[in-house]
Amino acid sequence: MRDPYQVLGVAKAATQAEVKKAFRKLAKQHHPDQNPTDPKAKEKFAEINAAYEIVGDDKKRAQFDRGEIDAEGKPRHPGFEGFEGFAQGAGPGGFRRGPGGGGQHFEFNFGGGGAGFEAADIFADLFGGARGGRPGAGAGRQAREPGADIALEAAIPLETALRGGKARVLMPSGRTLEVDVPAGMEEGKQIRLRGQGQPSPSGGPAGDALVTVRFEKHGLFKIEGRDLRLDLPITLYEAVLGAKVETPTLSGKVELTLPAHSNSGRTLRLRGKGLPAAGGQPAGDLLVTLRIVLPDGADSELEELARRMRSDKPYDPRSELKK
Known part of the structure; x- marks a missing residue:
């Protein structure tokens, strides 16, 4: 995915208000409902939403600016690409060849931990395996970070706002969800769809979809x-x-x-x-x-x-x- 700042067309020093304004403008311009004849509208709309998930969130924006996550919100682990950061031989944080003819078996040695994290935790996150290292070490790190929330909009008739009903929203993935709108819905209010957001990069629960309700133009009122x-x-x-x-x-x-x-x-x-x-x-x-x-x-x-x-x-x- 491209740099989220470039996708939204904002400077890296832009305020959150400027980011939000740019997102709303682009989302409205490229929404597939507004571009039924453009086969690339869904793809562009999904890219805009994904970019806003990074730049529109204070925490994730800071992580991206520091290089801790990539443009898709996935963690970057320096030194893990191809295991370049590990030298053969015994030692803290490295690995050594295990016994048993031919040296094709490797045992990981995680030593006494590192600067604020243990390599075993990262391997468990990356490969879904059991944690290595000392028994019971890092038990507080077992929780998985939830996925990011996504921001969506749903346009509803005034009659639906009065009586309640259904609304359809287009997800960044291109699929459509049906939303229950309660009677008495006010414009600008949000409906939370639990578990319909971005998947967790570390195996935790998915984020939520936050659907902001807008009123359609009415023929009489x-x-x-x-x-x-x-x-x-x-x-x-x-x-x-x-x-x-x-x-x-x-x-x-x-x-x-x-x-x-x-x-x-x-x-x-x-x-x-x-x-x-x-x-x-x-x-x-x-x-x-x-x-x-x-x-x-x-x-x-x-x-x-x-x-x-x-x-x-x-x-x-x-x-x-x-x-």
Whole structure:
């Protein structure tokens, strides 16, 4: 894998906020759902996620900068490549030829330990074998480090946020997972999928997938925090005379009472008909803005009424703009 800084297009001195911003931009740009005709989109998306797993994590970023892990998050063990760091013959940390004709058998001698670790521990991690050395030595090192968490996003309809349901997320590997979204989900909140993150490099448990929820754009409603906004078309006579008008909400249609003489642009509030909130907080409201719509085509009677009003009862709705 390429250098994670290069993958994300950030400098080595970039702040975590800059790293996160770069990741979000690239993840959105290269998400396979946004590039259905690009066969390399999944591969690019996976590379971006893997790079963020290193640079986006303070601990792993420091380890990578110090050369302790590689671009895939795997530990680097200096001196183990081809066993160059071991000389033949007895001695601490080395190995010697064992007895038995031809010298094809080797015994490892781990001596009295090293600078903060024992070679036996590393061999056990690398090869999955039993630990050598002294009985009981290094017992506290038996725990395996868990794999890294991965950051994902799931876009859900507003109706799913209200009632709960399922969402699908694309993993860096290219496979798709189905996520249970609880009712009352708020935008920006995370859902943790245990064991769905990166595998452990040392045989420990896999990391988790942290799925951040985003709301899809809705055909009717605009989002303002927990409130929703709706433009509601009404007739001229409903505006003048008042009426009861069927109005859509996330939870179904309701009957909205229009006061007589309602101007276009007037906003009526339906309390509790916005987005839900967690922790016992009240739900948002639905803000309904009235938009007067004239009938299609010419209407001689309406035009005659307008001429009489202009002649007998003129008024200036823009007087406030002239002050």
